[in-house]
Amino acid sequence: MTLLIKNARAYLGGKIQKADVLIDNSTIASISDSVSENGADCVFDFQNKYLLIPGFVDVHVHLREPGFSYKETVKSGTAAAAAAGYNAVCPMPNLNPAPDCPENLRQELDIIKRDAVIDVLPFATITKGRKGEGECVDFASMKKDVIGFSDDGCGVQTEELMREAMEKCAKLDCIISAHCEVNELLRGGYIHDGEYCKAHNHKGICSESEWAQIERDCRLAEETGCQYHVCHISTKESVEIIRAAKARGVHVTCETAPHYLTLCDEDLQEDGRFKMNPPLRSAEDRKALLEGVLDGTVDVIATDHAPHSAEEKAKGLAGSAMGIVGLETAFPVLYTKLVKTGIISLEKLIEMMCTRPREIFGIEGGEIKAGAPANLCAIDLDRQWLVNPNDFKSKGRSTPFEGWQLTSKNILTVLRGEIVYEAI
Numbered sequence: 234m235t236l237l238i239k240n241a242r243a244y245l246g247g248k249i250q251k252a253d254v255l256i257d258n259s260t261i262a263s264i265s266d267s268v269s270e271n272g273a274d275c276v277f278d279f280q281n282k283y284l285l286i287p288g289f290v291d292v293h294v295h296l297r298e299p300g301f302s303y304k305e306t307v308k309s310g311t312a313a314a315a316a317a318g319y320n321a322v323c324p325m326p327n328l329n330p331a332p333d334c335p336e337n338l339r340q341e342l343d344i345i346k347r348d349a350v351i352d353v354l355p356f357a358t359i360t361k362g363r364k365g366e367g368e369c370v371d372f373a374s375m376k377k378d379v380i381g382f383s384d385d386g387c388g389v390q391t392e393e394l395m396r397e398a399m400e401k402c403a404k405l406d407c408i409i410s411a412h413c414e415v416n417e418l419l420r421g422g423y424i425h426d427g428e429y430c431k432a433h434n435h436k437g438i439c440s441e442s443e444w445a446q447i448e449r450d451c452r453l454a455e456e457t458g459c460q461y462h463v464c465h466i467s468t469k470e471s472v473e474i475i476r477a478a479k480a481r482g483v484h485v486t487c488e489t490a491p492h493y494l495t496l497c498d499e500d501l502q503e504d505g506r507f508k509m510n511p512p513l514r515s516a517e518d519r520k521a522l523l524e525g526v527l528d529g530t531v532d533v534i535a536t537d538h539a540p541h542s543a544e545e546k547a548k549g550l551a552g553s554a555m556g557i558v559g560l561e562t563a564f565p566v567l568y569t570k571l572v573k574t575g576i577i578s579l580e581k582l583i584e585m586m587c588t589r590p591r592e593i594f595g596i597e598g599g600e601i602k603a604g605a606p607a608n609l610c611a612i613d614l615d616r617q618w619l620v621n622p623n624d625f626k627s628k629g630r631s632t633p634f635e636g637w638q639l640t641s642k643n644i645l646t647v648l649r650g651e652i653v654y655e656a657i
Contacts (some may be wrong), residue, residue, distance in 0.1 A: 234256075234258065234274045234650060234651070235255070235256065235257050235258075235262075235274045235275070236255075236256040236273065236274065236275045236276075236277075236647070236650060236652070237253065237254070237255050237256070237268060237270060237273035237275070237276045238253065238254045238255075238256070238276075238277050238279060238281050238285060238605075238611070239253045239268070239270070239276065239278045239279065239482070240253065240279050240281050241254060241279040241281075241283060241285040241398045241611070242276055242279070242281060242283065242284045242285065243264070243280075243283070243284075243285040243300075243390075244285065244286040244287065244539035244580075244583055244587075244601060244603055245264065245284075245579060245601055246600075246602075247584075248580070249284065249579070249580070251266070251268065251281060252264050252265065252285075253265055253267055253268035253449045254285060255264065255268045255273070256266075256550065256607040256647065256650050257618055258650050259497050259606060259607060259649035259651075260605065260606060260607055260649075260650065261601060261602065261603055261604065261605050261606075261607050261649040262603065263549050263603055264601065264602065267339055270432050275580065275652075276296065277611075277645070277657060279611065282423070282613065282615070283611045283613055283614075283645075284611065284612040284613075284614055285601065285609060285610075285611050285645065286583050286587055286601070286609065286610060286611075286612065287583075287598050287600060287609060287610075288318055288319060288321070288587065288598065288608045288609055288610040288646060288648065289317065289318050289319040289320065289508060289563070289564065289586045289587055289610065290319065290320060290321045290322070290323075290586070290587065290591055290596055290598075291314065291321075291322045291323065291325065291535050291536050291538065291560065291563075291590075292318055292323045292380075292410070292462075292488065292533060292535050292544070292590045292593075292595075293325065293385070293410075293464055293465065293488060293490075293535035293536065293537050293538075293554070294314070294322045294323065294324050294325070294535075294536060294537070294538040294539075294560065294617075295325055295327055295464065295537075295538060295539045295540065296310040296311070296324040296353070297310070297327075297328070297540065297612065298328070298341065298344050298413040298481075298534070299328055299341060299344060299531045300328045300329025300330070300331065303542055303551075303628075304540045304541050304542055304545075304628060304629065305540040305587070305627060305628045305629060306346055306628070307324075307344050307347075307348040307349050307353060307516065308348040308349075308543050309348070309626060309627055309628045310322070310324075310538070310540070310560070310627060310628075311348070311350040311353060312350050312555070312626045312627075313550070313558075313560045313561050313625060313626040313627035314350070314351055314560050315350045315351050315540075315646045315648075315653045316561060316626050316643065316646070316656075317560045317562075317563065317564065317643055317652050318353060318564060318610030318611075318612065318643035318646050319351060319560065319610075319646070320351055320598060320608040320609075320610070320646070320648050321329075321351060321352035321353070321354055321596055321598075322351065322352075322353055322354070322538075322560075322607075323353075323354045323355065323356060323380050323381075323382055323594070324341075324353060324355050324356065325356055325385035325386070326355070326357055326358045326363055326383060326384075326385065327363065327385060327386045327573030328341060328548065329626050331358050331362055331363040332355065332356075332357045332358060332368045332375070332379075332496075333357065333358040333360070333361045333362060333363065334361075334370065334371070334375075334559050335375055335378075335501075335600070336356055336375050336379060337537055338355070338375055338379070338409065340647040341355055342355070342378060343428075345397070345476065345575045350653055350654075351486045351646075351648055351653055352596075352648065354379070354380040354594075354596065355378075355379055355380065355578050356379055356380060356381050356382060356383040356385070356410060357370060357372075357378075357379045357383075358370055358382065358383070359382045359383060359384045359386055359389055359398050359409065359411075359455060360384055360387075360389065360394065360432070360474075362397075363384050363386065363387060364384075364387060365384050365387030365388055365389050365390050365416075366389075366390045366391065366394065367394075368394075368506060369394065369397055369398050370382070372398075372401050372402055372405055372407055372418060373405055376405055376407055380408070380594050380596075381407060381408035381409065381410045381462070381594065382398070382402060382407060382408070382409050382410070383410040383411065383412065383464070383547050383570075384411075384412060385410070385412040385464060386415065386510075387412060388411070388412055388413050388446050388482060389411065389412035389416060389446075392414070392449060392453065394501065395449070395450060395453055396453050398456065399450075399453050399454060399457040399461070400459070401455050401624070402459050402460070403457045403458045403459040403460075404542065405575070406460070407460070408417060408460045408461075408462055408593075408594065409459055409460070409462065410462040410463075410464055411434050411461065411462070411463055411464060411479055412464045412465070413443050413444075413445075413446035413447045413450065413463060414442055414443060414470075414510075414511075415441070415442045415445050415446055417584065418437060418439055418442035418445070418578050419442055419484065419626075420436070420439075420440055421436045422436045422437045422438035422439070422442075423435065423436055423438065423508065423512070423550065423551060423555070424436075424437060424438065424498065424501065424508065424512045424513070424550055425437060425438060425440075425498045425512040425513060425514045425515065425558070426439045426440070427514070427515050428498070428499075429497045429499065429501045429513075430496045430498070431552060433503070435550060435551065436551075438510075438511070438512055438630065440467075440468040440469075440470055440514065440518070441470075441524060441584075443466070443467060443468050443470075443471055443511055443621070444468050444471045444474055445472035447449065447463055447466070447474050447475065448474050450463070451474060451475065451478035451483055451485055452547060454478070454483050454484060454485055455478065455481065455482075458484065459484070460484050461483070461484060461485045461486075462485070462486045462487065462488070463475065463485065463486070463487035463488070463594065464487075464488060464535075464537075465488060465489060465490050465493070465511060465535070465537050466487050466488070466489050466493075466511075466522070466525075466531070467489070467511035467514045467518060467519075467522070468471075468511075468514055468518050469517060469518045469520075469521035469522075469557070471487075472521045472522060472524070472525040475487050475525075475530055475531075476525065476528070476530040476573070479530065480501070481517040486532040486533065486593050487530070487531055487532055487533070488531070488532065488533040488534065488535040489522050489525075489526075489531050489533075489535075490534065490535060490536055490537050490559065490565045491533060491534060491536065491559060491562070491563050491567050492509065492513065492532070492557065492559070492633060492634075493511075493514070493518075493519065493522055494519065494522055494523060494526070494534070494567065494570075494571065495519075495566055495567070495570045495571070496513050496519070496633060497513055497514060497515055497516045497518065497519045498512070498514060498515055498516075499515075499516060500513065500633070501513060501550070503549055503550055504535070504549065504550070504630040505545075505546035505547060505548060505550065505553025505554070505631060506546060506557060506632055506633050506635065507550065507555050507633050508546075508550050508555055508556075508557075509537070509555050509556055510555040523566075523571075523576060523577075526577060526581070526585070527577065527581075530595060531585075531588050532589050532590075533585055533590045534567065534582075534585045534586050535595065536559030536560055536563050537556070537557075537558060537559060537599060538558055538559045538560045538627070538629075539555070539556025539558070539629075540556070540558050540560070540627055540628055540629025540631075541553075541554045541556055541629060541631060543630060543631075544640070546577060546630075546631040555630075556631075557626050557632050557633060558622075558625065558629035558630070558631060558632050559632070561625050561626065561627060562583070562620060562629060562632060562634045562637075562639070563586070564586065564612070564641060564643070565593075565639040565641045565642060566634055566637070566639060567582055567586075567616075568582065568639075568640065568641040569637075569639045569640045570613070572639045573622065573640060588600075606649055607647055607648075607649055607650040608648055608649060609645075609647045610643050610645060610646045610647070611643070611644050611645035611646075611657075612641055612642070612643055612644070613641065613642050613643075613644050614640070615641075616640065616641060616642035616644075617640050618638075618639055618642055619636065619637070619638055620632065620634045620635055620636060620637045620639060621635070622635055625657055642656075643656075644656045644657050645657055647654070
């Protein structure tokens, strides 16, 4: 199919400028000020209104299959992602069975092949059973079928085990994407150990439970040469440790999530939709994360899209499952709260959601140029809408952004020249 997008505001070479973009089959054929409509099978005229960018990539989601399809499925999760403008998502291995061997991984890959609307690039586990302890998986046996290795939901508890994992992954040129959490420091906590926690008699999670493992792992990455990516950082100390490690030349990257950049523990309510792991931290932590975004310490914004059933999220802060949905609100929340308010630039947000995750994890696309894969999305930056979870394509409904008035909405998602979502 030949697809022509006329009069777009296109993200070209790091800048936004007017352009016509011609797509022939799976690739971008040409870009110019004016491309003739002759011979095009499908034409969209954006009338200088809509923003055309490389499609989003989320390197941290939970699609819940196999094992927990009542929470989400590959089909529903990727439909939500496509509607939000994503070309690719990377699901974590919190599954049953855990993808800790080729046979278990094959079950997930078969579901992905059958049901995925967009590209799904899974993680396998670091340890057998995704326990964060015990023994490492056979990394080499799964390398070709995964984007990296993670025990998301569990921190690797001993230095010896993480060193072994990093040494093996360094030799294989594989990424370790680490959930950093020291079990012995959790002490039954479930929200940030801050003022709200104390005032409402909750059990707190200290910041050290996150940053202590990041500090350890940055040292191990420096010693082993492993490519090390830190999941969902939430504390000011995490930012400082990663900033210092990068300055030393350590091969470390990291992500944070929209909720950590736009909310803090002062915004907590007695509702399960405000419960996630790591928890919402202090206003000071949020400020440090934003500073990390601006100076490049924080590389990527991922959602940690973690759907649960309504029943699992209806037990307040103490009893609800940890995790919120995030795919369908990510860009609009960040555009509304950070770009429109002048905190970060639109170009910076595009870099963190489209370009940088592709660079780190070796995912195709990322540029709008002739010869590149036609992996794109189009955003109506002026569209205003109210967050109503009942409108989500995801099976998950729990979001702290419920009721927020947002600006910007994806209207078109193209994957290798094929339209996978359209709402123009």
